[in-house]
Amino acid sequence: MxxxxxxxxxxxxxxxxxxxxxxxxxxxxxxxxxxxQKQINLLQSAGNIIDVRILVQKDHSGIWDVTGMACRVGRPGSITSNISAGGSGQKLETTLREKFPDKEKQQEIIEKLRFVAVEACRTLEGSIGSSGEMGVDIGIDKGGQVWFIEANLRPARQVFTLIGEKKTRMLSVMRPMLYCRYLAGF
Known part of the structure:
Protein backbone atom coordinates (compact mmCIF):
# COMPACT_ATOMS: atom_id res chain seq x y z
CA MET A 1 0.00 0.00 0.00
CA GLN A 37 14.74 3.75 -1.03
CA LYS A 38 13.92 0.75 1.06
CA GLN A 39 11.32 1.33 3.76
CA ILE A 40 12.90 2.11 7.10
CA ASN A 41 11.12 1.34 10.35
CA LEU A 42 11.74 4.81 11.77
CA LEU A 43 11.20 5.64 15.39
CA GLN A 44 7.69 6.85 16.10
CA SER A 45 5.93 8.96 18.67
CA ALA A 46 2.25 8.15 19.14
CA GLY A 47 2.30 6.49 15.69
CA ASN A 48 3.91 9.49 13.96
CA ILE A 49 7.31 9.17 12.32
CA ILE A 50 10.38 10.82 13.78
CA ASP A 51 13.56 11.92 12.03
CA VAL A 52 16.48 14.09 13.05
CA ARG A 53 17.31 17.46 11.49
CA ILE A 54 21.01 18.14 11.86
CA LEU A 55 22.17 21.63 11.00
CA VAL A 56 25.78 21.46 9.78
CA GLN A 57 27.57 24.73 9.11
CA LYS A 58 30.99 26.23 8.59
CA ASP A 59 32.24 29.08 10.75
CA HIS A 60 35.35 31.27 10.90
CA SER A 61 37.55 28.17 10.45
CA GLY A 62 35.88 27.01 7.22
CA ILE A 63 35.41 23.50 8.67
CA TRP A 64 32.08 21.63 8.77
CA ASP A 65 30.66 21.31 12.28
CA VAL A 66 27.30 20.36 13.77
CA THR A 67 25.46 23.45 15.01
CA GLY A 68 22.43 21.61 16.37
CA MET A 69 20.31 18.48 16.25
CA ALA A 70 16.58 18.18 16.85
CA CYS A 71 13.90 15.58 16.24
CA ARG A 72 10.99 16.35 13.96
CA VAL A 73 7.76 14.46 14.54
CA GLY A 74 5.37 14.13 11.60
CA ARG A 75 1.74 15.04 11.89
CA PRO A 76 -0.74 12.16 12.15
CA GLY A 77 -1.01 10.19 8.90
CA SER A 78 1.90 12.00 7.25
CA ILE A 79 4.76 10.23 5.49
CA THR A 80 7.09 13.16 6.24
CA SER A 81 8.13 14.96 9.40
CA ASN A 82 8.41 18.45 7.91
CA ILE A 83 7.58 21.23 10.34
CA SER A 84 6.15 23.26 7.44
CA ALA A 85 3.72 20.40 6.72
CA GLY A 86 2.35 20.34 10.26
CA GLY A 87 5.08 18.41 12.05
CA SER A 88 6.40 19.32 15.47
CA GLY A 89 9.78 19.47 17.17
CA GLN A 90 11.21 17.47 20.03
CA LYS A 91 14.60 17.52 21.74
CA LEU A 92 16.88 14.74 20.51
CA GLU A 93 17.93 13.85 24.05
CA THR A 94 14.30 13.39 25.09
CA THR A 95 13.60 11.07 22.17
CA LEU A 96 16.74 9.01 22.73
CA ARG A 97 16.08 8.62 26.48
CA GLU A 98 12.54 7.45 25.73
CA LYS A 99 13.46 5.02 22.95
CA PHE A 100 16.89 3.84 24.14
CA PRO A 101 17.22 3.84 27.95
CA ASP A 102 20.87 2.70 27.82
CA LYS A 103 23.08 5.83 28.02
CA GLU A 104 25.88 4.16 26.03
CA LYS A 105 23.43 3.40 23.20
CA GLN A 106 22.24 7.02 23.25
CA GLN A 107 25.83 8.29 22.99
CA GLU A 108 26.60 5.80 20.19
CA ILE A 109 23.60 7.06 18.20
CA ILE A 110 24.59 10.71 18.73
CA GLU A 111 28.14 9.98 17.50
CA LYS A 112 26.79 8.19 14.41
CA LEU A 113 24.41 11.08 13.69
CA ARG A 114 27.25 13.60 13.89
CA PHE A 115 29.56 11.49 11.73
CA VAL A 116 26.99 10.79 9.00
CA ALA A 117 25.85 14.43 8.88
CA VAL A 118 29.36 15.89 8.55
CA GLU A 119 30.48 13.23 6.05
CA ALA A 120 27.35 13.82 3.97
CA CYS A 121 28.17 17.54 3.81
CA ARG A 122 31.80 16.90 2.87
CA THR A 123 30.79 14.41 0.20
CA LEU A 124 28.03 16.56 -1.28
CA GLU A 125 30.24 19.63 -1.30
CA GLY A 126 32.75 17.64 -3.35
CA SER A 127 30.06 17.21 -6.01
CA ILE A 128 28.15 20.49 -5.91
CA GLY A 129 30.92 22.93 -5.03
CA SER A 130 31.51 25.16 -2.03
CA SER A 131 28.72 25.48 0.50
CA GLY A 132 28.47 26.95 3.98
CA GLU A 133 25.54 25.11 5.51
CA MET A 134 23.26 22.13 5.02
CA GLY A 135 20.32 20.67 6.88
CA VAL A 136 20.84 16.92 6.96
CA ASP A 137 17.85 14.71 7.70
CA ILE A 138 18.64 11.35 9.21
CA GLY A 139 16.29 8.63 10.36
CA ILE A 140 16.86 6.34 13.31
CA ASP A 141 15.34 2.90 13.17
CA LYS A 142 14.01 0.92 16.12
CA GLY A 143 17.36 -0.87 16.46
CA GLY A 144 19.29 2.39 16.71
CA GLN A 145 20.76 2.33 13.20
CA VAL A 146 20.97 5.70 11.46
CA TRP A 147 19.85 6.25 7.86
CA PHE A 148 20.66 9.23 5.65
CA ILE A 149 17.45 10.62 4.18
CA GLU A 150 18.39 13.89 2.47
CA ALA A 151 20.38 17.10 2.69
CA ASN A 152 18.99 20.58 2.12
CA LEU A 153 21.10 23.53 0.98
CA ARG A 154 18.61 25.98 2.49
CA PRO A 155 17.86 24.42 5.85
CA ALA A 156 14.96 25.54 7.97
CA ARG A 157 15.98 26.49 11.49
CA GLN A 158 12.61 26.91 13.18
CA VAL A 159 12.74 23.50 14.84
CA PHE A 160 15.34 24.86 17.27
CA THR A 161 13.02 27.69 18.27
CA LEU A 162 10.12 25.23 18.64
CA ILE A 163 12.08 23.08 21.11
CA GLY A 164 13.35 26.07 23.09
CA GLU A 165 16.98 25.96 21.98
CA LYS A 166 17.48 29.71 21.60
CA LYS A 167 21.30 29.47 21.77
CA THR A 168 21.35 26.97 18.91
CA ARG A 169 19.03 29.21 16.89
CA MET A 170 21.30 32.23 17.46
CA LEU A 171 24.42 30.20 16.61
CA SER A 172 22.68 29.03 13.41
CA VAL A 173 22.35 32.66 12.33
CA MET A 174 25.82 33.71 13.49
CA ARG A 175 27.86 30.92 11.87
CA PRO A 176 27.09 31.87 8.25
CA MET A 177 28.33 35.39 9.01
CA LEU A 178 31.52 33.95 10.51
CA TYR A 179 31.98 31.82 7.41
CA CYS A 180 31.59 34.90 5.21
CA ARG A 181 34.33 36.56 7.26
CA TYR A 182 36.51 33.49 6.69
CA LEU A 183 35.87 33.65 2.92
CA ALA A 184 36.71 37.36 2.89
CA GLY A 185 40.04 36.62 4.56
CA PHE A 186 39.68 38.64 7.76
Missing amino acids: QKSQLNGRLVKGSASTLAQLRSCLKPVMGNRTYIA
Whole structure:
Protein backbone atom coordinates (compact mmCIF):
# COMPACT_ATOMS: atom_id res chain seq x y z
CA MET A 1 0.00 0.00 0.00
CA GLN A 2 1.43 3.34 -1.06
CA LYS A 3 0.50 6.53 0.81
CA SER A 4 1.43 10.00 -0.34
CA GLN A 5 0.34 13.62 -0.02
CA LEU A 6 -1.12 15.60 -2.93
CA ASN A 7 -2.46 19.10 -2.31
CA GLY A 8 -2.74 18.32 1.39
CA ARG A 9 -4.79 15.19 0.79
CA LEU A 10 -3.68 11.63 1.42
CA VAL A 11 -3.43 9.55 -1.77
CA LYS A 12 -3.51 5.77 -1.35
CA GLY A 13 -2.94 3.01 -3.84
CA SER A 14 -1.32 -0.35 -4.38
CA ALA A 15 0.54 -1.97 -7.23
CA SER A 16 2.00 -5.37 -7.99
CA THR A 17 4.21 -4.31 -10.91
CA LEU A 18 6.55 -1.41 -11.55
CA ALA A 19 4.31 -0.15 -14.37
CA GLN A 20 1.29 -0.14 -12.04
CA LEU A 21 3.32 1.68 -9.40
CA ARG A 22 4.36 4.38 -11.90
CA SER A 23 0.74 4.80 -12.97
CA CYS A 24 -0.43 5.02 -9.36
CA LEU A 25 2.23 7.61 -8.48
CA LYS A 26 1.89 9.73 -11.63
CA PRO A 27 -0.54 12.23 -10.04
CA VAL A 28 1.94 12.80 -7.19
CA MET A 29 5.24 12.67 -9.10
CA GLY A 30 4.31 14.13 -12.46
CA ASN A 31 7.29 13.72 -14.81
CA ARG A 32 9.90 14.32 -12.10
CA THR A 33 12.50 11.66 -11.37
CA TYR A 34 12.85 10.21 -7.88
CA ILE A 35 15.10 7.76 -6.14
CA ALA A 36 13.18 5.17 -4.14
CA GLN A 37 14.74 3.75 -1.03
CA LYS A 38 13.92 0.75 1.06
CA GLN A 39 11.32 1.33 3.76
CA ILE A 40 12.90 2.11 7.10
CA ASN A 41 11.12 1.34 10.35
CA LEU A 42 11.74 4.81 11.77
CA LEU A 43 11.20 5.64 15.39
CA GLN A 44 7.69 6.85 16.10
CA SER A 45 5.93 8.96 18.67
CA ALA A 46 2.25 8.15 19.14
CA GLY A 47 2.30 6.49 15.69
CA ASN A 48 3.91 9.49 13.96
CA ILE A 49 7.31 9.17 12.32
CA ILE A 50 10.38 10.82 13.78
CA ASP A 51 13.56 11.92 12.03
CA VAL A 52 16.48 14.09 13.05
CA ARG A 53 17.31 17.46 11.49
CA ILE A 54 21.01 18.14 11.86
CA LEU A 55 22.17 21.63 11.00
CA VAL A 56 25.78 21.46 9.78
CA GLN A 57 27.57 24.73 9.11
CA LYS A 58 30.99 26.23 8.59
CA ASP A 59 32.24 29.08 10.75
CA HIS A 60 35.35 31.27 10.90
CA SER A 61 37.55 28.17 10.45
CA GLY A 62 35.88 27.01 7.22
CA ILE A 63 35.41 23.50 8.67
CA TRP A 64 32.08 21.63 8.77
CA ASP A 65 30.66 21.31 12.28
CA VAL A 66 27.30 20.36 13.77
CA THR A 67 25.46 23.45 15.01
CA GLY A 68 22.43 21.61 16.37
CA MET A 69 20.31 18.48 16.25
CA ALA A 70 16.58 18.18 16.85
CA CYS A 71 13.90 15.58 16.24
CA ARG A 72 10.99 16.35 13.96
CA VAL A 73 7.76 14.46 14.54
CA GLY A 74 5.37 14.13 11.60
CA ARG A 75 1.74 15.04 11.89
CA PRO A 76 -0.74 12.16 12.15
CA GLY A 77 -1.01 10.19 8.90
CA SER A 78 1.90 12.00 7.25
CA ILE A 79 4.76 10.23 5.49
CA THR A 80 7.09 13.16 6.24
CA SER A 81 8.13 14.96 9.40
CA ASN A 82 8.41 18.45 7.91
CA ILE A 83 7.58 21.23 10.34
CA SER A 84 6.15 23.26 7.44
CA ALA A 85 3.72 20.40 6.72
CA GLY A 86 2.35 20.34 10.26
CA GLY A 87 5.08 18.41 12.05
CA SER A 88 6.40 19.32 15.47
CA GLY A 89 9.78 19.47 17.17
CA GLN A 90 11.21 17.47 20.03
CA LYS A 91 14.60 17.52 21.74
CA LEU A 92 16.88 14.74 20.51
CA GLU A 93 17.93 13.85 24.05
CA THR A 94 14.30 13.39 25.09
CA THR A 95 13.60 11.07 22.17
CA LEU A 96 16.74 9.01 22.73
CA ARG A 97 16.08 8.62 26.48
CA GLU A 98 12.54 7.45 25.73
CA LYS A 99 13.46 5.02 22.95
CA PHE A 100 16.89 3.84 24.14
CA PRO A 101 17.22 3.84 27.95
CA ASP A 102 20.87 2.70 27.82
CA LYS A 103 23.08 5.83 28.02
CA GLU A 104 25.88 4.16 26.03
CA LYS A 105 23.43 3.40 23.20
CA GLN A 106 22.24 7.02 23.25
CA GLN A 107 25.83 8.29 22.99
CA GLU A 108 26.60 5.80 20.19
CA ILE A 109 23.60 7.06 18.20
CA ILE A 110 24.59 10.71 18.73
CA GLU A 111 28.14 9.98 17.50
CA LYS A 112 26.79 8.19 14.41
CA LEU A 113 24.41 11.08 13.69
CA ARG A 114 27.25 13.60 13.89
CA PHE A 115 29.56 11.49 11.73
CA VAL A 116 26.99 10.79 9.00
CA ALA A 117 25.85 14.43 8.88
CA VAL A 118 29.36 15.89 8.55
CA GLU A 119 30.48 13.23 6.05
CA ALA A 120 27.35 13.82 3.97
CA CYS A 121 28.17 17.54 3.81
CA ARG A 122 31.80 16.90 2.87
CA THR A 123 30.79 14.41 0.20
CA LEU A 124 28.03 16.56 -1.28
CA GLU A 125 30.24 19.63 -1.30
CA GLY A 126 32.75 17.64 -3.35
CA SER A 127 30.06 17.21 -6.01
CA ILE A 128 28.15 20.49 -5.91
CA GLY A 129 30.92 22.93 -5.03
CA SER A 130 31.51 25.16 -2.03
CA SER A 131 28.72 25.48 0.50
CA GLY A 132 28.47 26.95 3.98
CA GLU A 133 25.54 25.11 5.51
CA MET A 134 23.26 22.13 5.02
CA GLY A 135 20.32 20.67 6.88
CA VAL A 136 20.84 16.92 6.96
CA ASP A 137 17.85 14.71 7.70
CA ILE A 138 18.64 11.35 9.21
CA GLY A 139 16.29 8.63 10.36
CA ILE A 140 16.86 6.34 13.31
CA ASP A 141 15.34 2.90 13.17
CA LYS A 142 14.01 0.92 16.12
CA GLY A 143 17.36 -0.87 16.46
CA GLY A 144 19.29 2.39 16.71
CA GLN A 145 20.76 2.33 13.20
CA VAL A 146 20.97 5.70 11.46
CA TRP A 147 19.85 6.25 7.86
CA PHE A 148 20.66 9.23 5.65
CA ILE A 149 17.45 10.62 4.18
CA GLU A 150 18.39 13.89 2.47
CA ALA A 151 20.38 17.10 2.69
CA ASN A 152 18.99 20.58 2.12
CA LEU A 153 21.10 23.53 0.98
CA ARG A 154 18.61 25.98 2.49
CA PRO A 155 17.86 24.42 5.85
CA ALA A 156 14.96 25.54 7.97
CA ARG A 157 15.98 26.49 11.49
CA GLN A 158 12.61 26.91 13.18
CA VAL A 159 12.74 23.50 14.84
CA PHE A 160 15.34 24.86 17.27
CA THR A 161 13.02 27.69 18.27
CA LEU A 162 10.12 25.23 18.64
CA ILE A 163 12.08 23.08 21.11
CA GLY A 164 13.35 26.07 23.09
CA GLU A 165 16.98 25.96 21.98
CA LYS A 166 17.48 29.71 21.60
CA LYS A 167 21.30 29.47 21.77
CA THR A 168 21.35 26.97 18.91
CA ARG A 169 19.03 29.21 16.89
CA MET A 170 21.30 32.23 17.46
CA LEU A 171 24.42 30.20 16.61
CA SER A 172 22.68 29.03 13.41
CA VAL A 173 22.35 32.66 12.33
CA MET A 174 25.82 33.71 13.49
CA ARG A 175 27.86 30.92 11.87
CA PRO A 176 27.09 31.87 8.25
CA MET A 177 28.33 35.39 9.01
CA LEU A 178 31.52 33.95 10.51
CA TYR A 179 31.98 31.82 7.41
CA CYS A 180 31.59 34.90 5.21
CA ARG A 181 34.33 36.56 7.26
CA TYR A 182 36.51 33.49 6.69
CA LEU A 183 35.87 33.65 2.92
CA ALA A 184 36.71 37.36 2.89
CA GLY A 185 40.04 36.62 4.56
CA PHE A 186 39.68 38.64 7.76
